Amino acid sequence: MPSARETELLEAAYRYVLTHGLADVSLRPLAAAIGSSTRVLLYLFGSKEGLVKALLARARADELVLLADIGTGPGVVARLWEWLSAPAHRPLLTLWLEAYARSLVEPDGPWAGFARATVEDWLEVLRAAQPEDVRDTAAGLASRTRELALLRGALLDLLATGDGERVTSAVGASFAG
Amino acid sequence: MPSARETELLEAAYRYVLTHGLADVSLRPLAAAIGSSTRVLLYLFGSKEGLVKALLARARADELVLLADIGTGPGVVARLWEWLSAPAHRPLLTLWLEAYARSLVEPDGPWAGFARATVEDWLEVLRAAQPEDVRDTAAGLASRTRELALLRGALLDLLATGDGERVTSAVGASFAG
């Protein structure tokens, strides 16, 4: 149960890393930017690793809210892509990709398991959206794996090029109906 | 025109970052691991940024060799996936993803433009593999964008879960013919 001050500072730190990235964040500049001090951050989060872990969990909370609100049934993929391609979400998704890559390179530490966890989260949502008769078949598994791949590959493209038109039309062509 | 010693050390450093990652590499441990010294690395590459840039270019060279060898015509996507999913290439692809993510967070520095460049490289290969009559149409552009997205999304999944069977069957289902 985090204290009020803790969640307040976490929120500020979260806003900070959304624009500065998580990879080479350091306590002193971060503390200065959010009007705090390294002493307080260490006191509240125990260590830098604790802070990073809290920030990762905070980012994941945003993701889980989306997945909970997205619903099921036909059109999930289109709705997911709508959310993924929204310019307002770009900082969050860049942060997400950063954490994803990092968790692959450095399987220990606060990043541990981040990539695998998001794969499973999303696959589960896509599974829930499938018709019942394919949900537990090999074809169903392959199908939602393919949907997830398309969404994330398209996201990679979009984040790099910013060419929403081209990428959206590519995604849309796959799930028009 | 790099000297013999320079390419030799670059190759050793490349092998090092393939297993240690590029994000938090530092000169002293790297130099020690490859039997050199920070003095020499700085002398040969000018600065750490110069070294990182050289390493990125080295990684890109591996990628370009693949793209040159992959040929054109039907089956490119399947052949590309065969290469991407080969266990031997995993370190390279993890490094690739790391550089990709980093270039999005920190658009300046040695990473600049890395993500965008690889998108264009791959799209061009896929374009060359398309039948002539669609190559310059909007549908052709959307089609190869979609192929690229699928490949890279599948790669993300594979790197995180290692579940080659599931992912490969998902990719295969899209391009069986």
Place this chain on the structure above:
DNA sequence: ACATGACTGAAACAGTCGTGTCAGTGGAGG
């Protein structure tokens, strides 16, 4: 023989890193 240029070792530079220490605030509950 000599000079040139590629390469290398040792040590130091100023700076930043995460973290620990010690000493306080300042408000809430007894």
Place this chain on the structure above:
DNA sequence: CCTCCACTGACACGACTGTTTCAGTCATGT
């Protein structure tokens, strides 16, 4: 009033960062 506890400021610690300075070594070309 007094105590307790969440929180904070100032400062120092050792380790590490990229980079520089100064001094070589060694083979090569003339």
